[in-house]
Amino acid sequence: MAILEILLLSLAESYALVHLSYLSVVAKSPVAQYAIGFPTLVISQGVVYAVYHWLIYPNFISPLRKIPGPKAPSFWNGHGKDIIAKRTGDPHKVWIKTVPNDGLIYYKGLLNRERLLPTTPKVLAEVLNSQSYIFVKPQFFRFSLRLLGNGILMAEGDEHKRQRKILTPAFHPRHLRSLFPLLWNKTREMVDLIAAEVEASGVPDPIVDFNSWGSRCTLDIIGKAGAGIEFNSMKEPNNDLFKIYQKVFTPTQGQLWMGILNLIMPLWFMHNLPLKAVRDITRAKYFIMNLCLDMIKKKRVQMAEKTPMHSDILSIMMEEGSLSDEEMQNQLMTFMAAGHETTAAAVSWSVWELSRRPEVAERLRAEIRAAIPVLDSDSVTMEQIESIRYLRNFTNEILRFHPPVPVTIREAEKDTTLNGEFIPKGTTIMLMPSVINHSEELWGPDAAEFNPDRWDKPGGNGGATSNYANLTFLMGPRSCIGQKFSVEEYKAIIVGLAGRFAFEEKTKDMELSIRAGITQRPTHDGGLPLKTRVIPGW
Numbered sequence: 338m339a340i341l342e343i344l345l346l347s348l349a350e351s352y353a354l355v356h357l358s359y360l361s362v363v364a365k366s367p368v369a370q371y372a373i374g375f376p377t378l379v380i381s382q383g384v385v386y387a388v389y390h391w392l393i394y395p396n397f398i399s400p401l402r403k404i405p406g407p408k409a410p411s412f413w414n415g416h417g418k419d420i421i422a423k424r425t426g427d428p429h430k431v432w433i434k435t436v437p438n439d440g441l442i443y444y445k446g447l448l449n450r451e452r453l454l455p456t457t458p459k460v461l462a463e464v465l466n467s468q469s470y471i472f473v474k475p476q477f478f479r480f481s482l483r484l485l486g487n488g489i490l491m492a493e494g495d496e497h498k499r500q501r502k503i504l505t506p507a508f509h510p511r512h513l514r515s516l517f518p519l520l521w522n523k524t525r526e527m528v529d530l531i532a533a534e535v536e537a538s539g540v541p542d543p544i545v546d547f548n549s550w551g552s553r554c555t556l557d558i559i560g561k562a563g564a565g566i567e568f569n570s571m572k573e574p575n576n577d578l579f580k581i582y583q584k585v586f587t588p589t590q591g592q593l594w595m596g597i598l599n600l601i602m603p604l605w606f607m608h609n610l611p612l613k614a615v616r617d618i619t620r621a622k623y624f625i626m627n628l629c630l631d632m633i634k635k636k637r638v639q640m641a642e643k644t645p646m647h648s649d650i651l652s653i654m655m656e657e658g659s660l661s662d663e664e665m666q667n668q669l670m671t672f673m674a675a676g677h678e679t680t681a682a683a684v685s686w687s688v689w690e691l692s693r694r695p696e697v698a699e700r701l702r703a704e705i706r707a708a709i710p711v712l713d714s715d716s717v718t719m720e721q722i723e724s725i726r727y728l729r730n731f732t733n734e735i736l737r738f739h740p741p742v743p744v745t746i747r748e749a750e751k752d753t754t755l756n757g758e759f760i761p762k763g764t765t766i767m768l769m770p771s772v773i774n775h776s777e778e779l780w781g782p783d784a785a786e787f788n789p790d791r792w793d794k795p796g797g798n799g800g801a802t803s804n805y806a807n808l809t810f811l812m813g814p815r816s817c818i819g820q821k822f823s824v825e826e827y828k829a830i831i832v833g834l835a836g837r838f839a840f841e842e843k844t845k846d847m848e849l850s851i852r853a854g855i856t857q858r859p860t861h862d863g864g865l866p867l868k869t870r871v872i873p874g875w
């Protein structure tokens with residue numbers, strides 16, 4: 338927007354300068370005068386605009402400056418250096434402890450971008466509930482998340498309400514129960530394939546990459562539960578779809594720089610950048626779009642032929658009948674991307690924690706085996722899985738302690754207030770599960786400890802003082818529609834993995850590289866390499 342305004346203003350100004358002959362001192366012909374005047378004006382006004390918005394406004398003028406916050410170490414880059422260097426949320430965890438505040442913390446991020454961090458349930462409820470359609474997804478989300486399609490995740494206002502109403506029945510617990518056998522069978526398939534990999538290795542405790550297994554299993558599950566399609570990525574790791582998601586979900590230095598550019602450049606500029614990383618994602622997007630369209634066509638044929646099938650999410654959307662094919666295509670893209678890397682991240686954090694905490698792993702295995710005597714059974718039910726108390730405690734604690742989506746962002750679409758403070762249009766709000774889920778104010782002094790037993794406290798909420806203390810799936814009308822589905826899926830996978838295997842880090846206290854992406858998971862040498870052993874008797 339700003340670029341367009343600067344260009345138009347420079348054009349008008351150069352017209353005036355040429356018309357009034359002010360530029361005749363630098364060149365004779367009007368064409369040459371434009372050729373000199375126009376770019377000079379664009380550059381000089383661009384510099385003035387950038388200096389104002391980058392340095393002057395945030396440092397001296399912004400009304401947000403009076404909100405309490407940590408002192409910025411840099412005049413031009415706020416806390417940007419720390420934010421880039423550290424794990425997502427680590428600087429913010431320090432601020433919520435050390436900066437006395439009333440529910441909002443103000444800080445300057447990369448290149449002095451102004452940010453507000455809500456810290457109390459009251460302010461979080463304002464952003465996520467009472468003003469959820471005023472605090473909308475920022476434009477730059479649309480570039481970063483373009484692989485997620487233009488479905489419910491990106492819709493706003495009445496359009497979002499309409500889509501949410503249509504899609505909610507697909508995630509109803511009754512429907513979930515009917516999908517459970519599918520989740521369980523995919524878990525069994527994964528466990529058998531990993532056990533075969535362990536046996537085929539011929540060494541006692543071979544290394545298995547659980548980032549890859551988790552992603553492939555959850556991708557196959559979403560293919561089947563989302564559209565009744567077999568992606569077969571567990572059996573064929575070189576499968577195109579899996580490779581595409583791997584490539585785009587693995588944060589690279591190039592993507593990091595694009596993310597920074599995305600903060601300051603308009604959407605059309607980002608889409609047209611002549612860079613390989615941009616072309617790769619565009620190609621991936623079209624591949625997935627075509628795949629989703631194919632799934633819709635196949636489903637129409639199956640429905641016309643009355644082929645018996647699972648009531649997957651696509652069937653339910655079609656039966657409901659009010660979404661166009663293009664809308665269904667976008668929703669499928671959303672479910673496929675939003676619904677597999679997130680759960681896979683929870684699986685990765687789980688096996689990594691189990692590899693470091695043998696006492697937790699043993700207790701979990703014992704309870705799993707007591708509740709479910711054989712893994713290879715078709716008759717395991719959701720209720721059996723739900724009955725395993727320590728499984729509930731462990732999975733709840735992983736989701737609290739290592740939220741797969743560490744941060745999400747909102748932007749005020751008009752002037753408003755939060756906690757009584759004036760919030761100008763365009764203000765960015767950071768919603769940070771990775772920070773709020775660790776708040777001592779909300780969880781007590783042991784908030785920073787990994788402790789599954791906290792979920793035995795009365796109330797069933799881990800001792801939190803508010804529902805807004807746990808932001809893993811967010812809250813309010815924009816909370817995760819797939820929450821119940823993903824929790825059942827995740828628990829089934831953990832039953833299979835923790836019940837059958839023991840894990841150990843590849844090397845003691847293995848160093849993790851945790852890079853900021855849409856999801857966050859433990860990574861070492863590009864995967865999650867763990868020594869893996871089959872524990873006999875199950």
Ligand code: HEM
Nearest residue numbers: 489490675676679680741742745810811815817818819823
């Ligand atoms: C552990 C697993 C998961 C986590 C931690 C998670 C987390 C989240 C979060 C934090 C949001 C809010 C994003 C935002 O508004 O900025 C969200 C939204 C959403 N999630 Fe999930 N998710 C998970 C699994 C799933 C699954 C399995 C599906 C689908 C099958 C799914 C579908 C969606 C959709 C469609 C939305 C947008 C909802 C709306 O805007 O109305 N998610 N999820």
